[in-house]
Amino acid sequence: MARYRSYLRGLSICVTVLLMASGLVMIGVGFSSIDGNIPVAKLFEQLSSSDGLKLLQGFGPITVILSVLGVCAAALDLKTLLLVFSALIFVEFVALMVVASPLVQVQAQMDGAVDEVFLNVTPLYRTESYIQGELNKLQFSDSCCGLRSFEDWDNQLPVSCFCTPPAADQLLDSSCVMVESDLRTPPPLWVHSEPCGPILKSYLSFPIKLRIGIVSAVATLTMAAIALCLTLGLEQYWKKPPVETTVDDFNRVKYQPKPSLT
Structure with missing residues (x-):
């Protein structure tokens, strides 16, 4: 005892x-x-x-x-x-x-x-410059674009959304997608297909x-x-x-x- x-x-x-x-x-x-x-x-x-x-x-x-x-x-x-x-x-x-x-x-x-x-x-290109700057940092670091999709930027896609075009045999597995844009960069444009919204929710x-x-x-x-x-x-x-x-x-x-x- x-x-x-x-x-x-x-x-x-x-x-x-x-x-x-x-x-x-x-x-x-x-x-x-x-x-x-x-x-x-x-x-x-x-x-x-x-x-x-x-x-x-x-x-x-x-x-x-x-x-x-x-x-x-x-x-x-x-x-x-x-x-x-x-x-x-x-x-x-x-x-x-x-x-x-x-x-x-x-x-x-x-x-x-x-x-x-x-x-x-949204659209993101009309929001405050501070928010745009912070979102650009996130897009660069986490390879994402927009909040729900890259279309949140309309046709004013920032450089942070661009990604390297995938090789021909990697198109199905690539996280990039080709879009049409009126920017000065000649088409085709490749941007990150993953939105930043889920990442922000986790943060x-x-x-x-x-x-x-x-x-x-x-x-x-x-x-x-x-x-x-x-x-x-x-x-x-x-x-x-x-x-x-x-x-x-x-x-x-x-x-x-x-x-x-x-």
């Missing part, structure tokens, strides 16, 4: 330390500028997920503070403090689930909202998916910490009392709890 109890205490400390580490991760991600690294970020100002950042910024420090309390309670084997920690971390768990639920809704609604943004900024959804993943990890560790600390805190109710055996005059063995020293 003593060995099992020692193992349970060690496991409780480890889980609570992991919970503390996850709280530090929440703080780090919450105060980072992941959203600012999204290509063509100006397009997505209306889809900002600042609530997710506030969630991590708020619950991160709380998680760290409560985790320190839990580590101290488990290491010092303080029953009352273990129960207090379990109650406080359970309240935080419920609040975290309530506040984080809108993130899942944002993730589900994002594709439709992004498609609407794409529709509002945009990454911060939200990251925050949902962090919240899920914290929730899992919180549930484990609650279960372990409650087990230690309520040890007196589940621990079997020591017994002693006696033999009467008829050689019958009797088992009864040892008398308490107190």
Whole structure:
């Protein structure tokens, strides 16, 4: 029993330390500028997920503070403090689930909202020069053209959309397509057939998916910490009392709890 109890205490400390580490991760991600690294970020100002950042910024420090309390309670084997920690971390768990639920809704609604943004900024040659510049960078780096297709540029295709004409035996496997254009470059023109829209969606959804993943990890560790600390805190109710055996005059063995020293 003593060995099992020692193992349970060690496991409780480890889980609570992991919970503390996850709280530090929440703080780090919450105060980072992941959203600012999204290509063509100006397009997505209306889809900002600042609530997710506030969630991590708020619950991160709380998680760290409560985790320190839990580590101290488990290491010092303080029953009352273990129960207090379990109650406080359970309240935080419920609040975290309530506040984080809108993130899942944002993730589900994002594709439709992004498609609407794409529709509002086409044709691309009429949009702001800043957006055109950022999109050109993406088209150069990821070999794509336009948001939904190269036709988003109408007949004003930028140089970043052009690609090297494929060899005759590679036409079927090529990511380039031949188009007609009124540009000064003589036809035929070959442009990237892949749109940049799916790439932008993946960039945009990454911060939200990251925050949902962090919240899920914290929730899992919180549930484990609650279960372990409650087990230690309520040890007196589940621990079997020591017994002693006696033999009467008829050689019958009797088992009864040892008398308490107190």
